[in-house]
Amino acid sequence: MVAFIIRRVLQGMMVMVVIALIGFAIKQSFGDPVREITGISVSAEEREALREELGLNDPFMVQFGRFLYNAAHGDLGQSFFYKKPAMEVILSKAPATLELVFCSAILIVLLSVPLGIYCAIRPKQLFAKFVMGASTVGVSIPVFLTAIMLIYIFSIELHWLPSFGRGETVNIGGWQTGLLTWDGIKHLIMPTVALSSIMLPLFIRLIRSEMMEVLQNEYIKYAWAKGLPPLRVWIVHAFRNTLLPVITVGGVQLGITIAFTILTETVFSWQGMGSMFIQAVERADSSLMVAYLVVVGFIFVVVNTVVDIIYGLVNPTVRITGRK
Amino acid sequence: MQPLLEVKNLCVEFAMRSQVLRALRDVSFTIGKGERLGLVGESGAGKTLTGFSILNLISKPGYISGGSILFEGRDLAELTIEQIRDIRGNRISMIFQDPMMTLNPVLTIRTQMVETIKAHQKISDKEAEKIALDKLQRVYIPSPEKRLDQYPHELSGGMRQRIVIAISLLTNPGLIIADEPTTALDVTIQAEIMDLLLELCRDEDMGLLLITHDLAVVSEVTQKIAVMYAGRIVEMGPTRDVVDHPEHPYTRGLIAALPQSCDQGQRLLQIPGIMPSLANLPSGCSFHPRCELCQDICKREVPVLETKASGRHVACFMVK
Numbered sequence: 001m002v003a004f005i006i007r008r009v010l011q012g013m014m015v016m017v018v019i020a021l022i023g024f025a026i027k028q029s030f031g032d033p034v035r036e037i038t039g040i041s042v043s044a045e046e047r048e049a050l051r052e053e054l055g056l057n058d059p060f061m062v063q064f065g066r067f068l069y070n071a072a073h074g075d076l077g078q079s080f081f082y083k084k085p086a087m088e089v090i091l092s093k094a095p096a097t098l099e100l101v102f103c104s105a106i107l108i109v110l111l112s113v114p115l116g117i118y119c120a121i122r123p124k125q126l127f128a129k130f131v132m133g134a135s136t137v138g139v140s141i142p143v144f145l146t147a148i149m150l151i152y153i154f155s156i157e158l159h160w161l162p163s164f165g166r167g168e169t170v171n172i173g174g175w176q177t178g179l180l181t182w183d184g185i186k187h188l189i190m191p192t193v194a195l196s197s198i199m200l201p202l203f204i205r206l207i208r209s210e211m212m213e214v215l216q217n218e219y220i221k222y223a224w225a226k227g228l229p230p231l232r233v234w235i236v237h238a239f240r241n242t243l244l245p246v247i248t249v250g251g252v253q254l255g256i257t258i259a260f261t262i263l264t265e266t267v268f269s270w271q272g273m274g275s276m277f278i279q280a281v282e283r284a285d286s287s288l289m290v291a292y293l294v295v296v297g298f299i300f301v302v303v304n305t306v307v308d309i310i311y312g313l314v315n316p317t318v319r320i321t322g323r324k
Numbered sequence: 325m326q327p328l329l330e331v332k333n334l335c336v337e338f339a340m341r342s343q344v345l346r347a348l349r350d351v352s353f354t355i356g357k358g359e360r361l362g363l364v365g366e367s368g369a370g371k372t373l374t375g376f377s378i379l380n381l382i383s384k385p386g387y388i389s390g391g392s393i394l395f396e397g398r399d400l401a402e403l404t405i406e407q408i409r410d411i412r413g414n415r416i417s418m419i420f421q422d423p424m425m426t427l428n429p430v431l432t433i434r435t436q437m438v439e440t441i442k443a444h445q446k447i448s449d450k451e452a453e454k455i456a457l458d459k460l461q462r463v464y465i466p467s468p469e470k471r472l473d474q475y476p477h478e479l480s481g482g483m484r485q486r487i488v489i490a491i492s493l494l495t496n497p498g499l500i501i502a503d504e505p506t507t508a509l510d511v512t513i514q515a516e517i518m519d520l521l522l523e524l525c526r527d528e529d530m531g532l533l534l535i536t537h538d539l540a541v542v543s544e545v546t547q548k549i550a551v552m553y554a555g556r557i558v559e560m561g562p563t564r565d566v567v568d569h570p571e572h573p574y575t576r577g578l579i580a581a582l583p584q585s586c587d588q589g590q591r592l593l594q595i596p597g598i599m600p601s602l603a604n605l606p607s608g609c610s611f612h613p614r615c616e617l618c619q620d621i622c623k624r625e626v627p628v629l630e631t632k633a634s635g636r637h638v639a640c641f642m643v644k
Contacts, residue, residue, distance in 0.1 A: 218425035225381055225420075226440045226491070227412035236439075240430045316430060316475040 001312070008308045012301040017068065019297035023290040024067045027077075028060070076294060077287035081280070086291035090273060094295075095175050096166055097261050097272030103179075103188055104195040105254060108203055116207025120215065120242075121234055123208075132208070135201030143260055147194035147267040154190060162187050164269035195264045199253055206249055211242040244315050251307030255300040326397070327354040328498055328531045329378070334391035334401075336370075336377050338602075345602045347373055347386065348555045352629070355499065355548075358529040360522075362542035362563060364578070365552035366599050371535045374552070375501045378533075379412050380405075396498065414444040416499045417492030419521075422508040423484035427476035433487055434472040441494050459490040463520060482513035489520065499531040506541065518545055539582060543567045551575045554599060554610035557629055561636040571636055571643045573615045609640070617642040 042050075051057055055066065070076070076086045119128040155163035167187035169176045178184025214220065215238055223237045265274035273292060280288040336348035348370050355361050363371045376382050378393055378400060393400040396415060400408060412418075420426040427436060437456035438449060445452075453472070460468035463486040476484055485505065492500055502521065506514035522545050525532045534546055542549055543563055550560040551572065559572040570576040577595035579585060586592055597614040600606055606613050612622040621641050629639040 218420060218422065219428040221381065221383075222418070222420055222426045223428070225379060225412055225418040226443065227409045227414050228439060228443045229409070232439065232443070236431070236435075237428050241428070244430075314430065316432075317477055 004312055005309055008305050012305045015301050016294075016298060019301075020068055020071055020294055021064065023293045023297075024064050026293075027067075027286050027290045028063075071294060076291035079280075079285055079288040079291075081283045081285045081288070086288045087295075089276065089288060090291055090295050092176075093271065093273045093276045095177060096270060097258070097265070097274060099177065099179060100188070100191055100195060100261060100264070100270065100272060101254070101257055103192040104199070104257060107192055107196045108200050112200055112203035112207055116204045117211060117234060117239060117242075119204065119208040120211035120238075123212065131204065135204050138197055138201035139205075141197065143194055143198060143263045144267050146197040147190070147264060150190045150194055151267070161190050163190075166271060191264050191268045191270055194267070195257060195260055198260065199257055202253065203246075203250070207242060207246055210245050211238060214238045214241045217241075240314070244311065247307055247311050247314065251304050254303050254307075258296055258299060328357045328359070328395070329355040329533075330392075330394040331374075331378070332392045332394070334374070334377065334393065335389045336373055336382060336386055337389040339385045339387070340603075343603065346389075346555065347602055348377065350628070351391070351552075351555075351557055353548075353550050353557065353560060355531045355533060357498070358525070358531060359548065360525055360532040360534065360546040362534045362536065362546035362549045363552060364537060364539060364542055364549060366537065368599055368602075369552040370555040371537075371552055372503050375418070375503050375533060375535050378501060379416055379418065380408050381412075381418075410444070413440055413492075413497075414495045415497050416501060417495070417497040419485075419488055419492050419500060419502040419505045421504040423481055423488050424476075424508065426488055427484055429476055431475075432472065433474055433476070433479075437472070437487075437491055437494060440491055444495050455494060456490070459493045460487070462493060462524070463487075463490045465490070481509050482517065485509060485513075485517050486520070489517070489524070493524065493528070496528065497530065499533065500525070501533045501535070503535045504537070505534075506538075507536070514541075521545065539567065539578065551578070554605060555602065556610065556639060557637075558611065558639045559637065560629065565634075565636065569634075571632065571634065571638045572640050573617050573642070574611050577614075 055063060058066075074087055076090075078084070079086045079089050082089045115131055118125075119131055122128050151163045154161040162183075165187060166176075166178045167183040168181040169178045169184055170180045171177075172180075178188055220233065220238055223233045228237070261270075261272060262274035262277060264270065265272045266278055269275070273296070277289065277292045279285075280292065331354070332352050334348055334351040335346065338345040338347055351370070351374055353361060363374060365371050373382065373386070377386075377388055378395075380388065380400065380403070382388070388401050391401065395411070398411075400411065403411070427433075434453065434456065437459075438452045441447060441452040441455055442449075456472065457468050460471060465471055465483065465486050471479070471483075471487070476487075479487070489505075500521075505521065506517050509517060518541055521532070521534075524530065532546070534542060536542055546563050548560070549563040549566045550557045551566070551574065552558065553574050559566060559570070559575045566575065567579060570579045574595070577593075580593045581595060583592060595614055600610060600613070606623075608621070608623045608625055609615070609618075609627050612618045615622065617640075619642065625641075627639045627641050629637050632638050632643055
């Protein structure tokens with residue numbers, strides 16, 4: 001198991017190096033940092049000297065090595081717009097996004113598991129058909145449209161929920177959380193629903209189809225033949241086997257959810273990493289964009305590594321390979 | 325004396341979109357306490373379906389459309405799902421064909437054994453585990469304590485089938501239904517498993533319904549044999565008699581088709597034609613298009629299983 005985890009972590013680090021390389025390459029081709037620092041009034045000689053001083057004349061690989069070294073120490077360059085280290089800017093925006101993704105992941109798991117199982121074991125029930133129909137609609141409507149419709153119904157027509165921002169937040173050890181105030185939670189509801197609107201139906205469908213396939217297996221028929229209670233057959237025998245593919249896909253999808261936050265955050269003016277990234281693009285803040293890329297890539301890799309490890313815990317066959 | 329299991333005129337149908345397929349028709353047989361019955365026939369004859377319908381495990385769109393299944397004084401065909409769950413794996417155990425597929429890959433042997441006992445008895449995990457260990461020893465599994473913590477993929481095919489047999493013994497059932505228990509195994513392992521099954525049935529006085537297409541296995545293990553063709557039993561009697569002196573033309577064809585009934589160097593015999601599909605059964609006796617004794621009456625009327633002069637039950641007009 002330890003060897004298995006070490007291998008996965010090493011693989012994750014390899015992926016991070018590749019992501020950093022791509023990010024660095026983008027930054028390199030994005031324009032001249034010297035001009036951005038100095039402005040136009042500085043002479044060519046002075047610029048050249050500054051260039052030498054900043055190490056911009058070094059070979060690509062040397063510069064990349066330096067970038068990697070700094071990145072590993074948490075330094076991803078300066079944001080031109082904020083005049084602060086990019087990392088600091090991202091970290092100040094991260095809690096908003098992470099809370100949104102977290103709530104949405106919880107919502108997805110809490111709803112998709114029971115609904116998916118139900119639709120798999122009672123596919124002909126009216127309610128199951130309704131859920132499947134609704135999920136098709138859910139998958140087909142883009143996030144921003146769902147978000148706008150939610151705002152129209154619950155903010156403009158009904159005045160139940162606020163339409164933008166995070167509301168009142170509480171600072172706990174540097175983490176601005178909206179989860180502890182009623183106002184913050186009210187602000188969270190619609191963005192969470194909007195963010196889940198694509199993934200939730202996808203997960204219901206995934207769990208349903210995987211579960212239906214598992215239910216066809218001989219060992220399920222055997223479980224019935226042993227006279228086990230229905231709940232045990234469905235949950236312990238069928239769902240545990242359903243989990244394996246769901247965890248794999250689920251990990252990747254959780255990463256994609258982070259990407260979808262860009263849309264959701266923009267519509268709800270949610271001050272998180274997603275809207276920060278859009279602003280960075282508009283301001284051509286290349287350091288901040290690359291930093292975002294690296295940080296999101298890092299979250300992706302961490303999530304996938306954790307998923308792999310969980311998969312190993314659920315699937316005994318993987319664990320054995322890991323032991324060797 | 326009341327037999328352990330008495331299946332009377334069992335009919336199973338499948339409601340398909342355009343028609344109703346009659347998969348089992350008037351299947352009747354009895355198994356006494358400690359008696360072993362072999363159910364043989366080609367693929368698709370309805371052997372497995374018969375076994376599954378006893379525990380009402382037929383998958384939709386199949387259903388029992390008639391007849392009764394009397395077991396220990398109750399008609400299993402009339403029981404609710406809750407009531408039959410109490411019989412399944414408790415009074416009647418099943419052994420499936422492929423031990424690679426029967427055990428759940430993500431659960432330990434311990435879980436799969438303990439849950440079976442706990443589904444039927446109010447008992448602590450510790451006690452259930454003791455029973456499990458005892459049964460594992462009963463099927464000659466080396467170091468049974470170690471097996472409990474293993475997963476199915478860590479065990480060989482023969483070992484897994486032994487575990488399935490051990491699971492079937494957990495609640496000391498009156499009857500075991502074994503559906504081709506050795507088909508998926510190596511020949512050498514096959515013999516071991518059949519010997520084990522025979523020994524257990526004898527020692528525990530358990531009834532056995534052995535479903536197979538292997539006549540050699542049936543003649544070694546069972547006392548009675550029932551031959552099925554296209555959803556009906558066509559011949560039934562003591563195993564020795566039927567194998568040595570088959571009366572129904574289909575049984576005769578089956579026995580003649582065994583390689584050992586031919587001289588060396590001779591072409592193997594076979595029954596001409598194939599078994600008809602259920603959707604397209606011939607009129608009269610389902611076997612008539614392949615039968616060498618076929619007369620006009622065979623094409624018009626369906627022969628019923630009746631006691632012939634020899635005391636054998638045969639469904640054929642041409643056998644007196």
